[in-house]
Amino acid sequence: MAFDDPATSSDGGAVLLAAVDRRLGLTAAMAGCLRDARRGASVQHSKSAMFTQRVYGLALGYEDTNDADRLRKDAMMRLVVAGDAAGQELASQPSLSRFENSATIGGLYRMGMTLAQRVFDYHRKRLGRRVRQITIDMDPTDTPNYGDQQELSFYNSHYSNYCYLPMLGFVSFDEEPDQYLFAAVLRPGNAPGKQGACGILKRTLAMVRERFPKARVLVRLDSGFACPELFDYLDAEKRLVYVVGVAKNAVLERRVHRPMGTARRLSRESGKSHALFGETRYAARSWKKCTRRVIYKAEVVRLAGRQPRDNARFVVTNLRSGAERVYEIYRMRGESENRIKELKLGLLLDRTSCTRFRANQLRVLMTAASYVLLQTLRCPLAKTSLARKQVESLRLMLLKIGARVMSSMRRTVIHMAANHPWYDEWLTAARAWGAVPT
Secondary structure (H helix, E strand, O other), X not given: OOOOOOOEEOOOOHHHHHHHHHHHOHXXXXXXXXXXXXXXXXXXXXXXXXXXXXXXXXXOOOOOHHHHHHHOOOHHHHHHHHOOOOOOOOOOHHHHHHHHOOOOHHHXXXXXXXXXXHHHHHHHHHHOOOOOEEEEEEEEOOEEOOOOOOOOOEEEOOOOEEEEOOEEEEEEEOOOXXXXXXXXXXXXXXXXXXXXXXXXXXXXXXXXXXXXXXXEEEEEEOHHHOOHHHHHHHHHOOOEEEEEEOOOOHHHHHHOHHHHHXXXXXXXXXXXXXXXXXXXXXXXXXXXXXXXXXXXEEEEEOOOOOXXXXXXXXXXXXXXXXXXXXXXXHHHHHHHHHHHHHHHHHHOOOOOOOOOHHHHHHHHHHHHHHHHHHHHHHHHHOOOOOXXXXXXXXXXXXXXXXXXXXXXXXXXXEEEOOOOOOHHHHHHXXXXXXXXXX
């Protein structure tokens, strides 16, 4: 056995990534937001090529710039990034590291805006104007730091580690089960949950109103976002409804005292967990005497081998639906936690190991771009077995395919493994993204 064929690649399916990217114009548009101050005579690799190389690499499972020293010679990577399987080698690890550390605050902001715009533009073309409701979910998560020399690395008692706290935004349309990533903003490890939420919402709503002017917007947030500024902003917006969790306090616990007693009695009688739903009007001191509708869940949880436990939850809303229905709508926001887990396990979102904060923000955006490409790749396959596949499954089934890349002056032919187990699914995806059967 010898590893001696330079024309062979283990990533034959990467042509699908390139096809999706061309349709979206994603990596080119995001890379165009970065200023290039290098002198022309010394430039070997454009910022667009380096950005695309890193985004495709993440989608294919290569988490760091260290992998670039091997992949820079890979025939398939050279084909999808530079368009020439036998041409110039791609950027090396030192070049990519310098690229990551060259990002500016303004460039990163524009990249985040471009990412969201491309996501909404695609779904506007996919769905047209028939969308009735657009749901926006936002959630923070932690990315543990590497050592104690990273900028804006702070200890967070909630996560019990030194970390960053990226804010992630997801959007879904009508009754579709998929939540699509549209925002990924890195924040310091000591950032409060609400930091940046209003700004992200304002920018996002402007994009949504422009592309879906008749759609109602539903905003779902957990209790870490609850603050007077957020509620005032949400109440002022037209055609917008919200369900926002709020932390319990002495006043709200008194309001739910009687329903909780009833839930305890019913739970004792049935020997099972039991929940009651209701509503009240409530005004926190910081709300300037403005009362809002609060839905409560008075629940007693019974688990085998444990003592019964009271579980009171509260949600502020301007929805008019019944209390139980409102809480069910709020509870569905938990699906975004599965998307965050997918980003961490499948695309290494938490690989924020650079010393500089801005370099780590660029890494988060590159991971987000990879995720958007993979989610978009799956969109036309809603009626196939790939409809709900996660990143790691899509990578295995559609991208990680043995291939031999043969180039001539006239054309490039990619010979893939004849016995690929998911040939039918791959062909369906390829046709959905523009391949013409021969």
